[in-house]
Amino acid sequence: MSDMAGAEEAAADGSAARWGRRAWELLERVRARAPLVQCITNFVSMDLMANVLLAAGASPAMVHSLREIDDFTPRADSLCVNIGTLSDGWLPSMRAAAAAAARSSRPWILDPVAVSASEFRMEACLGLVALWPTVIRGNPSEIIALTSACRVHDSKGVDSFHESLDAVESAKSLAQRSGAIVAVSGATDFITDGQQVVAAQNGVAMMQKITATGCAVTALIAAFVAVEPSNPLEATSCALSIFGLAGELGMEMANGPASLRVHIIDTLHGLSEYTVASRVKISLVS
Numbered sequence: 001m002s003d004m005a006g007a008e009e010a011a012a013d014g015s016a017a018r019w020g021r022r023a024w025e026l027l028e029r030v031r032a033r034a035p036l037v038q039c040i041t042n043f044v045s046m047d048l049m050a051n052v053l054l055a056a057g058a059s060p061a062m063v064h065s066l067r068e069i070d071d072f073t074p075r076a077d078s079l080c081v082n083i084g085t086l087s088d089g090w091l092p093s094m095r096a097a098a099a100a101a102a103r104s105s106r107p108w109i110l111d112p113v114a115v116s117a118s119e120f121r122m123e124a125c126l127g128l129v130a131l132w133p134t135v136i137r138g139n140p141s142e143i144i145a146l147t148s149a150c151r152v153h154d155s156k157g158v159d160s161f162h163e164s165l166d167a168v169e170s171a172k173s174l175a176q177r178s179g180a181i182v183a184v185s186g187a188t189d190f191i192t193d194g195q196q197v198v199a200a201q202n203g204v205a206m207m208q209k210i211t212a213t214g215c216a217v218t219a220l221i222a223a224f225v226a227v228e229p230s231n232p233l234e235a236t237s238c239a240l241s242i243f244g245l246a247g248e249l250g251m252e253m254a255n256g257p258a259s260l261r262v263h264i265i266d267t268l269h270g271l272s273e274y275t276v277a278s279r280v281k282i283s284l285v286s
């Protein structure tokens with residue numbers, strides 16, 4: 001092969017192909033290692049979250065009693081904390097588990113569901129952010145609200161009323177302040193460490209019509225970061241893209257949100273190397 005032909009092949013085999021291979025490598029690692037993911041999550045999301053983790057090859061455990069944290073959290077490979085149905089009783093468990101994960105060098109991921117709905121949620125989240133989450137994943141409204149620590153009750157609840165692009169600057173600022181990777185979900189998912197911004201463009205709008213898809217992808221991020229703790233930016237980007245891809249392929253068989261939910265789980269379980277490598281759409285934005 002001439003030098004010129006080699007250079008052209010290298011250019012064609014650019015970053016899109018590299019991300020495709022990377023996403024497959026991490027999915028394979030999740031399937032091979034079945035990381036134990038402890039989930040302290042809201043009542044709405046428990047079933048979908050556990051099934052998405054299982055379909056991806058991970059091992060979910062919904063363990064939230066304060067009395068079990070010291071025994072269990074250091075043995076889990078990662079922790080997912082979701083404040084969707086926050087109560088006085090559960091907040092101490094969330095804090096203790098986050099602290100235990102950080103102490104035992106386990107990655108832990110925060111989902112700040114409806115953070116601006118009440119002062120209680122906002123203060124709980126700010127306290128959790130101070131416990132060094134590895135990743136924070138929210139919808140655009142949640143990331144904007146958490147970043148500005150606004151206490152204005154201006155949201156409709158758990159759904160976003162912003163586009164993901166609107167939240168990129170907030171995400172960068174939150175990443176710089178917290179030391180976490182921050183991911184904003186939406187038509188395009190943006191993932192940042194405060195400097196670099198990565199875009200993941202898989203997914204279909206119908207995913208927003210299934211409750212707890214956001215919660216479930218946060219748990220999937222926890223599984224990916226468990227098998228690639230030294231690069232949470234890439235692990236988060238790959239998890240979001242793979243979940244979006246399961247949504248795209250699932251939509252080809254679905255009639256609406258209820259059947260899409262089933263097809264996302266089935267698709268995630270059966271994803272092949274060829275499909276992942278050729279359809280993952282991840283790119284470095286800046």
Ligand SMILES: Nc1ncnc2c1ncn2[C@@H]1O[C@H](COP(=O)(O)OP(=O)(O)OP(=O)(O)O)[C@@H](O)[C@H]1O
Binds near residue numbers: 113202211244
């Ligand atoms: N317009 C869209 N087009 C494609 N994919 C989307 C779109 N909106 C959301 N998604 C995908 O749907 C999933 C859930 O994201 P969303 O922003 O709805 O989370 P959320 O609001 O936290 O959800 P929930 O609180 O119900 O768990 C993500 O994987 C995201 O990439």
Ligand SMILES: Cc1ncsc1CCO
Binds near residue numbers: 042044045085211215
């Ligand atoms: C609907 C709902 N309410 C609290 S948590 C949750 C799931 C989506 O975040």
Ligand SMILES: [Mg+2]
Binds near residue numbers: 215
């Ligand atoms: Mg959410």
